[in-house]
Amino acid sequence: MPVDIQPDRVVLRHPAGASTTVLLYGATVISWIAPSHSGLASTSGLTERLDTPGGVPATASHDAAGIAPLGAAAQFKSSDAAPPSERLFVSSLASLDGTKPVRGGIPICWPIFGPPSRDEYKGLKQHGFARSSVWSYGETVLDAAEGVSARFVLQNSAETEKVFPQPFKLVYTVTLAEHQLTTSLRVYNTGAQPLTFQALLHNYFRGDAAVAQVQPLKGIGYVDKVRDGARDTEQRDTVDVRQYTDRVYETAGGAYTLSFPPSTHLSIKTHNLPDVTVWNPQETGSGMADMEPGGWERYVCVEPGYVARFVSLPGGGEWWGQQVLTVL
């Protein structure tokens, strides 16, 4: 059953062995199992087509992050593929029952990232409420050998209006291919007043934090949350997280690689998510009640977002941000 709809989650399974699990709580992706790469050229054309209403690739030819246009479709060599393995970290102490945001996977931060930074958001918790709201399953977009894709929906409700008065609709599309996971967030302003927000996809990538390398961030300006928000410019060719790291790189280029040498290399390509946070708490992670002992040694967060500024959507407006994660 490629799209398995369960009471609290939806599991997508790809015929080549990949799978992903999306909790309805937060539309949090809590598992992405994918084989190692063995010759994938690109499936971005597929994922972009799926995420574009009417099938028209609105940005395919001018995406700064280099997302491939339609036609540069998948070139699999499945016979070479290594056995599928888990690509995301979820703490063994994480709550998956909807009592608190999941410590791991891919929580969605919306309508703010971090603690409320403006008066109008002061009723919100850190990272907003999308990650702690129950979404509904929307539809299966595709269920085929090329990919498996499903949509999830969150709209304003009496609950959200207590802390955030604006009406909105969020549509989150999760698309799985053999070596690739794409997640796309569409924001609709269903009201008449401007809707202002930040958005971030809080990826916890599984791997040995001691060897993790993120690039290319050299020359990119960042806010260092470890140093009380001091501003600086990255000097390193390769960013590691061997020390407590919590940096928000601004207008960072939109396309990154995350490596856990010698074996694992991931590509992260984005659309409309210009900033990227790199976070690993090291020992300070022991202060988090839902972090398993030593858990910070087993992941690095690389989080594409629109967080240095706010998106301002006019009444009736629409915005989308996307990440394409590929096992290289």
Ligand SMILES: O=P(O)(O)OC[C@H]1O[C@H](O)[C@H](O)[C@@H](O)[C@@H]1O
């Ligand atoms: O504990 P949480 O609210 O899930 O936040 C976890 C982390 O998220 C981001 O990466 C922030 O940059 C960090 O400052 C924060 O500690």
